[in-house]
Amino acid sequence: MKVNLNIPSPITEIKSDLISKKKLKVYVKREDLIHPIISGNKWRKLKYNFELIKKNKIKEVLSFGGAYSNHLHALSWFANTQKIKSIGIVRGNESDELNSTLSFCKKNNMDLYYLDRDIYRINKYSNNLINDLNKKYKNIYMIPEGGCNYLGIKGCEEILFEEDEKFDFICASFGTGCTSAGIINSLRKNEYFLAFSSLKGGERMRDNISKMCNHSKNWQIISNYHFGGFARKNKELDLFIQNFYLKHKIILDPVYTAKLFFGIFDLISNNYFKTNSKILIIHTGGLQGIQK
Ligand SMILES: Cc1ncc(COP(=O)(O)O)c(C=O)c1O
Missing domain, CATH: 3.40.50.1100 (Rossmann fold)
Known part of the structure; x- marks a missing residue:
């Protein structure tokens, strides 16, 4: 890397x-x-996910988090340095002004989408928005909320x-x-x-x-x-x-x-x-x- x-x-x-x-x-x-x-457990959780992304020449990474998510913040920056498009699904409604976390994500070329809190809680990984995004971006690698997947655990x-x-x-x-x-x-x-x-x-x-x-x-x-x-x-x-x-x-x-x-x-x-x-x-x- x-x-x-x-x-x-x-x-x-x-x-x-x-x-x-x-x-x-x-x-x-x-x-x-x-x-x-990209400090603390963010680095640990993303390390092997990005190894896989690079190895498989994946071009787009999508993940989830709240409006102040440390994970989306780190992901946007890391993806940008690796020239990979990042997509963030944010819990809740879009507000008129972006907070510092989401502004940082945007600055790092993360595309932000907002998901209703109830849908986010019950069905964040499979809903109409995700279906649409899978059509819009051709080759998405999805990392669960907080970077919590097998490769995240392996890093930790x-x-x-x-x-x-x-x-x-x-x-x-x-x-x-x-x-x-x-x-x-x-x-x-x-x-x-x-x-x-x-x-x-x-x-x-x-x-x-x-x-x-x-x-x-x-x-x-x-x-x-x-x-x-x-x-x-x-x-x-x-x-x-x-x-x-x-x-x-x-x-x-x-x-x-x-x-x-x-x-x-x-x-x-x-x-x-x-x-x-x-x-x-x-x-x-x-x-x-x-x-x-
Ligand atoms: C600073 C910090 N500490 C602890 C945690 C909790 O980590 P986990 O979600 O892996 O339990 C997080 C969330 O990712 C975090 O940002």
Whole structure:
């Protein structure tokens, strides 16, 4: 591939009085540093999809997302660099003015189409709009919402693959569960995965995630740090993001990573982790979302 993504994703230790008091070691895997635009799990999920696209000389890629989708944002840019036409199906109605995410997609030559929220929820992959687009563009490769397909999972299996060091707990945020499935598939012996839901009712995703991975042990969903639901937040979360940046110089986004880090610190306060545990938090990027 022409774009040089040299995968800088270091693991750095974070320290605080609380962490020391509880005798824990906490590390962050900085997937957010992979690339300024296609960072974190976006790169992981698109890598093998684009390998397939290039190999098969596919000219058009279509995918789905909300109006602030990190996935569509990354996809539009990556497709454009590879001279592949991208098509974005956006949940909800077109608004008069494009937000920063969709403007960026447009700038990267993504054709945008809007799908009624109910149709999107029930039948986004097969409806009249998709049928029409399949006629309009001759050779579409369709990537599911959030980049969540077999090749997306395969890419996410490499998040842990690169590191030899082992941890007692690995923690990441989930939406579709694709990233979590990849991490679960690559857990090493005695590692336990905590999947933090960015959505309300995240427990319901257990079966979906289970179906995407090769075993269902050694992991669980943590569902009570959704802050009211997907993309919802409050002052407490905003303050957490600000304080976390002041202390650790790491930017968190309010949709995914802030809820994850908030949840982990809350669990630490409540003695969830046994003394001397080593905890690895996956920073999955998504920082474009905070420019809203
Ligand atoms: C920054 C960030 N973190 C976590 C996730 C959740 O990933 P997944 O949909 O694979 O569960 C997303 C969504 O793609 C994301 O943009």
